[in-house]
Amino acid sequence: MEIFLVFVALSLLWQLHWWRHSVIAMPSIKVPRNYHVPFLFKPKVIPGSIEDPIKLLKKAADTKNLRLGKTVHAHLIISSETSKFLDIFHANSLINLYAKCDRITTARHLFEYMPKRNVVSWTALMAGYLHKGLALEVLGLFKTMVSVDNLCPNEFVFATVLSSCSGSGRVEEGKQCHGYVLKSGLLSYQYVKNALVHMYSSCSEVEAAMRVLNTVPGDDILSYNSVVNGLLEHGHVKEAMDILDMMIGQCKAWDNVTYITIFGVCAHLKDLILGLQVHSQLLKTDIDCDVFLSSAMIDMYGKCGKVLNALKVFDGLQTQNIVSWTAIMAAYFQNGYFEEALGLLSQMEFEDILPNEYTFAVLLNSCAGLSALRHGDLLHASVEKSGFKDHAIVGNALVNMYSKCGNIQAANDVFLDMTSRDAVTWNAMISGFSHHGLGKEALNVFQDMLEAGERPNNITFVGVLSACAHLGLVQEGFYYLNQLMKQIGIEPGLEHHTCIVGLLSRAGQLDQAEKYMRTMPVKWDIVAWRSLLNACHVHKSYGLGKRVAEVVVQMDPNDVGTYTLLSNMYAKAKRWDRVVQIRKLMREKNIKKEPGVSWVEIRNTTHIFVSDDNIHPESSQIHEKVGELLAKIKLLGYVPDIAAVLHDVEDEQKEDYLSYHSEKLAIAYALMKTPTEAPIRVIKNLRICDDCHAAVKLISKVTNRLIIVRDANRFHQFQDGKCSCADYW
Template sequence: MTKFAFLHITKSSIGEHFSSSCAASTVILDSPLKKLQEQQTPTLLSQAQPTESHFFSLRLDDPRSYVSALVQCRSHFQIRKVHSLAITSAMIENLGVANKLVYVYAQQHAMDDAYALFSRMKERDNVSWSIMIGGYLKLGDFIKCFESFRDFVRSGSQMDNYTVPFALRACRDTGSLRLGQEIHHLVYKFGLSSDVFVSAAVVDMYAKCGQVKDARKVFDMMPKRDMVTWTVMISCYAECGRPEESLALFDLMEEDGIVPDKVTMVTVAFACGKLGAMHRAKMVHDYIRKRKFSLDVILGTSMIDMFAKCGSVDAAREIFDKMKERNVISWSSMVSAYGIHGRGKEALLLFPQMLNSGIWPNRISFVSALSACSHAGLVEEGRQIFYSMQKEYFVEPDVKHYTCLVDLLGRAGRLDEALDLIKKMKVEKDEGLWGALLGACRIHGNMSLAERAAKGLLELAPRNSGYYVLLSNIYANAGKWEEVALVREMMSYRRVKKAPGWTWIEIDNKTYQFRVGDKSHPQSKEIYEKLAVLSEKLELAGYIPDTNFVLHDIDEELKAEFLYTHSEKVAIAFALIATPEGSTIRMTKNLRICGDCHTFTKMISKIMLREIVVRDANRFHHFKEGSCSCGDYW
């Protein structure tokens, strides 16, 4: 099921590898109990433990019988009993039996017992080392995992596709890029770069360590790529914020004749959600129906998330209703989908339905519900949910739940109550919490509290440019240009650069990208002419540019001109040229939409009779007939 299936293949293949290590020619891993009982040789274990004879029977002179018996073990006591008999009969000297004992100990998370036996083994092979390395990895003991791999390399054993993927996965899980690079060097040294399991593990390691170029380089050099490797690389691009390349790679995968499975489609759905491209979301949905994939919990939930992030909460609900089985994550995703689209009341209606279906809410469920209340401005409902968490559902609120409530109270102007809540918190505060308070201070112009929030915030997240910009906005709104300059100096001193604003727009199944003042499009002349016409129409209708959102102490006229070049306005002008009258315009913005652009878009929706759907960094805005679904509450 996992996209790291090659690791599971490696682990499951260990059983097959035992056969070459046993004295007997064959190791029977799953011999039926009936066949063992038909053997004429007396079975000591059955006599010693008559109450457990139904688990397994054991021939003391046959290593295959030990391995088969160990497969039947269901408790640590049973494993130790077989271990004791193996010592008594000297069968512990058989490498296959010893390896299997180490393996079953590892499966029981009894790594101390596994190591005690492993350290006494007179003979070890790669399977022995793989079991230990993989066992520590599974237990999450990364230090011992790395130490075991180091000892394996020093032992002079030949590296193979059993041991290397485990070590690379440990590098991936701990972000140990340098060690991963060293292991990659060993992969080349030992001629394993052509092995699909090993190369896929290298790609995955680089991907999770954020080294996309290195991951793609290894991927391109692979002589043969299976479905798992393609999925890993597609996921790499999606998780690193490059969804367009992720989807382009999926197209190449199909051209290469590789048939994706459900795991691949979950990854592709994730990439679609990141991009926010509805036409790609529909294509993914059509492909899933064509392949007749069942909407199980994982695929169905990923489809809900995809459609919600592509702007259609109704399509997300349609998927939700078609799912035969739902878990708490499925329900929480649907609640969250309604929430980011400003349909908080519908989100809250799902909560009792979830309870009636036998699903008990967890931490994620409450984050989704509280966030929905925040987006919709449902203050009392949000407070009621928050204070019922522990009392009625036995869920202790964590910092994310407090952040949601602070955001809700702050947006509603109840800043004193929000601050009082922060003071009484017993959990550790994080940047998200202070960021919510700072955002509320921007909305309501509370300078003193904003400075207090900013102080805590910039200590926790000194590299996040968004918080500096937020603080600058607050100072600019108050006309405190000296303070704005000081914030800019602080950013310069700390080498923090403001993230550039981008807007993506989907037209005729194609995605276009615009930045502030963008003139790279072939129709730029027409776009800016259209923008000038729109500006005149809006000003006649009463639109006044809100120059408080320009963080430069310059002439008001220049500020207004600068505002007209914001990326979302350029994208809207292009859409009005390139799309039929009355059609819906869909856009995605990487930053939070500014107040001026929000007002501009509301008025455009009324004057041009268009519905405009904008997904910004926080939520969705559905503009129609001069109003926004957020109720000017974002």
Template sequence: MKKCGYLRNSISKVVLSDKCCFSTQAVQIEEFFKECESINRNPNQNHKSFVKDYCLRKQIGRIDPWFDSYAYTRLFQSCTEKTGLIEGKNIHGHVIKSGSNLDLFAWNTLLNMYSKLGNLMDAEMVFDEMPEKNTATWVPLIQGYAQLGDLNKPLELFRRIHTYGFELNPFAFSTILKVIVDMELLGHVNYIHGCVIKLGFESNAFVGSSLIDGYSANGLIRDAREVFEGILEKDIVSWTGMITAYAESGKGDGALNLFSQMRENGLKPNPFTFTSLLKASTSLEDVELGKSFHAFALKMQNESNYFVGSALVDMYAKCGGIEDARMVFNGFQERDVIVWSFMISRYAWSGEYEEAFGLFFQMWQASVAPNQFSYASFLHACSSLGALELGKQAHGHLVKLEFYSDVFVSSALIDTYAKCGRMDYAELVFSRLPCPNDVSWNSMIVGYVQLGFGEEALRLFQKMHESHVEITQVTFSSILRACACLAAMEQGTQIHSLIAKTHYYYDTPVNNALVDMYAKCGSIRDAWNVFNTMSYHDIVSWNAMINGYSLHGLGPDALELFEKMIETGSKPNHISFVGVLCACSNMGLVSKGREYFHAMTNDYGITPCMEHYSCMVRLLGRSGRLDESMKLIEDMPFEPSVTLWRALLGACVVHKNVNLGKLSAQRVLEMEPNDESAHVLLSNMYAASGRWDDVALIRKTMRKRGVRKEPGLSWIEIQGKVHSFGVDDTSHPEMRRISGMLEWLKRETRKAGYVPDRNVVLHDVEEDQKEQSLWVHSERLAIAFGLVSLPPGCPIRIIKNLRVCLDCHSAIKSMSKVVERQIVVRDMNRFHHFEDGKCSCTDYW
């Protein structure tokens, strides 16, 4: 021990006397002499005389080249791993100053130091100055440029190795293949594979494992398997690489079969093998299989491995065993931010938001600083719970930690503010992003759509398209939903044309959105055309088309499609039955409705929810079975909602059942005292019965409570611009032409047999005034504008915010025959297709 201490002190003095400005001389020299002693270079020489001899030989310039190169090699390695670039440059300067002659290994170590530490300029200078080179010389430069993200230089250097006549060995091939995978230059894998075959390395396990990684990263599992079969002596790395390829491509069965073969060959799994096997269990959603691998990992003492533990947490969480995942997490001896973030994410995305919050705060208490992924999961929990204040606090922390401009975190912030109804905050976050990506744009568009700001969503989509940002499946699905809400069919058709130019033309979710958009915009034929050309229909596809038929009053078509869905083996869900029951309600198919309502529980195990009961109440009530509707409400297993009572109230208005209607209105007003529709429907029912005193009382109550009747509004889209009309609205710039068209329609429809129904005017006014007030209803103004603006024969599509009155329905039937056009009107309940004097609802709505 004393000798070693004397030795270290002596060498330190030599180095310091040579003015070599090292800050870590003792550590470096200690490592150096440990190596010298371990190889017993000169075991019989006295340490003191050895040091003196070194000093003397150094002073006269006679340093042993082997010794000098070896010393510098150790120091360069130390700088690469520990002390850094500045120390490395100092040592390099000492080499130049002392005129030391380095061997090829020392030169390669120096080159590797500069490359690994990111100084490619000095690395190239060293490369150019090297007196000789071998294949290993090129590898550090390839790795260095790859580390800096240079896309062309590594491949160019690889070609130069071959061009300059250097031998391409397995290490060179493995290095360039790793670079190709890391940089996602996967198209070059075949080129490298060709070189490998040409030079006879295709059976090498080292090269084969790298080729397997390259092909699997490209999704070419069959090619990866061919490489695997060609390896003569497969080691655990080769087997694990192929198992990983199967697991990551979602082919869990293939991974399990290969693992069985590996065990038959007598190889023991390593931690990476277990990680891939657990991924396979996750893809198969087989928690019992995952548990068996967990037990195997315990037996092999691999359960404490970081990667195995993370894979266990992922497997249990995704296969529904979040408590088991937490148990594994609690067993971690050292938890870094990645493990914490992973567990928080699992809780947040599995709907256990309170647990996610609790774990996030525990991470802070454990002095582990959250990263952007931790915050993104935390913000997801905030958005799901509508926890605006917590989201604001997280926003403040993100600003302090300088994560504010991170696109991933900012997208989560935008989503949080949007779901909390604060698009102004979301817009502020978005506007400050230096380079928003497709996720950021999509978060804004989805936020606008969810809050009903369809026009803003369309404007932002236009900007996104002009900015050449990649439009994804989420973008198309969301913007089509905006078109559906606005009934903006022209813009929806333009987006459909844009989709046709992309690979999303065959994408099922995008096509589902197209079906929904066309159905809600009034073109059920276009909806069917999209549906009919789809190669695959999921449950969303079937539901979109069934609900589309139902919305358009095409009950028989909706029921026929539902039966066809059953025949194909698709299992209906609760949304399917909402569409079916609505179809029965719209057509008055009472027996069919009852049959489906009972089949839902008896045949498919679906418990009816409030929407199903509302459909049944509307079906029974509209057909005059008010007592049966009331009994159904009384027998419900839960408290009826305001929607249910409102449906019964609407039926009472149609059938003029004042007593039950009054009871229904009372129930509605008990839940929502300022509900405008209940007051209006009750007032209309009293007016239809001639009880004007009760009408006056209702209106007085409405004034007292500040409840105002929603005015009737209608919209029509002409050349991408939406025009709106109110009752007796004279503000439109084309009002003169509209009035002329209305007068012509009034005259021509009377000739066609239309007779005004003055009873629908629920005001105590003169008969002539009643007829005149009918012709200024908003939908008639919109239709008149469509007739003077659209080319002859072009369908006219109108949206109305209230239910179409009986007289307008009768008048529009006559209009469709007079003008020889299809007129489509979407009111608050459904679509009406008027053509040749008839309506698709067959006068039942």
């Protein structure tokens, strides 16, 4: 501990030096010459020497000005007598400072070193852990406070502990805290009641929340706001709407929080009409439309698909803070404007507004939408520097970003390094492994999830069933669907039954898959039928494929993918007359096949390639490189799959068509421009063709490179002549 204190004190002294010589330093400060290094000393008070340190520390904490706080801390250290500790008031102020400035480890060291602590000391540290989302630390401190230090909690402690239970879904601990509240007689404090209502609502204990709510006066708007928010956070929309009806009937007036809550309801329901009505009603009141209320409107319009409305509200703000900036970023992200969302970061930083954990989450998920790995890496570095990496929402976004950008190992590294995980974390990792064809790893994570006591949800089982499909685990898949899901209390939905169709199809049980779809009382969508159609193509079951294609075309007469897949099957069967019929039908319906496009990011530039591309400034060198690669893999047995060419032309011409598909061009260029040990990541807008799949497997072998291709269906990791999809996609 002494070494730690010396280190901290010395690190703070340079802050004092800066403060003494800064143009903004206070002229009344007097700095003693006898520097001492103890960390928690009682300061020698020199009247008029410095503004009240406690006031300065409060100001630093409220504004999160860590530099100012460290400067005051340094002053307290060097103006102290070595034999005396800081008094409890200064120590508490320092704990509050470091906790609010996201330096919880430093705050904890200060706390542990205090010779005597009071309720304020415990509350400040608990609040710091609550801010970081570390619920178990808050609950542990609370238990130690009442059982070891024998201190009586006050209303602030209870509000903090109950908020921690709300955020982590720990209703049993929340009930115990409720008992403490009743014994202590602190239920009369309104914000304790509100915290109880919110805790029960957040933990899906609707009846308990209503019992507490019924003890509140009818005109108390805060409790109503709290219970509605809690219900909405956990999907109890009907109950939330019932409470809103009560608010209309009983409450005298709505406040800002009420309008924020109602806009939240509109956002959750994506009810634009209701949102417009509420906005209109708000304009008729004298309520000040502050930045938080405006941010709620921005969020509502964003979730309702009205980005221009959201932008109009944002631009109308006189002052914009991190909440409003994050809200408009989220509005862009939710509507697929990923580049626009990322572009707002530089504008925000130009206004000297720093991102918080929610901002980083939106930005990282935008990178995931673009598969912009380099931008994601840069944001990850900023997260580390900013101290937000331990926030679950940021960790979840990092796992999602790396998974969708093709770096599943980095996603797993982030996952393993996370200090706290929720269901979203586990789902992101399970789905990430499944999407990359790593079914065994996905099921291992699922087992770890169960052992950790985290309750799976419907999204979890989509990833699990997808993993079973990749591994061909038919019996296990049906066990998860028919037994485990029901044991947990999850009713299988369309997406789970679609996974079963994929499972049977991948296992080659196409007749069973069709029977499953024809007999199950499920309203199938086009995704499930298309999954079976794709299996018919892979397993060359053209008779069934024709029947399935007819169903898909009936559901979507303009689905270009179905016509293309059906044409592919006829071409492989050398039924050129049927290929001609399909193409004629497509012309009559004015359906055009989307051209194959691939792109690869090298350094700061994204290079886009179209099949048989001659536009790229280095196209001649790229074509030469493709020829070189094809010559090498032919020595390993590569034979161009000319059956994949949908034209009735000579075989030599068919081979030329295949040679310069967009993914081959992108891979060749990446091999030319990247270090020999670097993985290559290519994104393609369509399903990778059979010939390119076979070729890239061998290219990965002759070049000894990891080549990752993200096509319209999944990720393919090519390495040493093999693909993670096991040749099924």
